Amino acid sequence: MARIIIRKDNSPIEIKVGGESVWICRCGLTDNPPxxxxxxxxxxxxxxxxxxxYDEDGKRYEVKIEKIKEG
Numbered sequence: 001m002a003r004i005i006i007r008k009d010n011s012p013i014e015i016k017v018g019g020e021s022v023w024i025c026r027c028g029l030t031d032n033p034p035x036x037x038x039x040x041x042x043x044x045x046x047x048x049x050x051x052x053x054y055d056e057d058g059k060r061y062e063v064k065i066e067k068i069k070e071g
Contacts, residue, residue, distance in 0.1 A: 010043040012036035029054060 012023040022035065029039035042060065046052055051063040 010040045010046070012040060029058070 010027045012025055012027075015022045015024055024034050025036045025040070027040040027043055029042065030037040031039070039058065042054075042058065043052075046060075051065060053061045053063050055061070
């Protein structure tokens with residue numbers, strides 16, 4: 001399923017379980033939720049304040065948002 005992901009953090013978070021590290025995805029692109037699969041690396045070139053769409057093949061598209069004029 002394709003999805004639009006709005007996120008603040010794109011790197012995984014480390015959780016210690018029984019003395020071992022488990023990495024939990026925060027970018028939303030993983031193939032193995034909730035665990036990180038390394039796909040967050042695709043987000044490294046994203047620009048702050050822009051919205052992106054990732055299709056089922058992992059291809060990124062910038063979503064253009066028009067500003068509404070007031071008054």
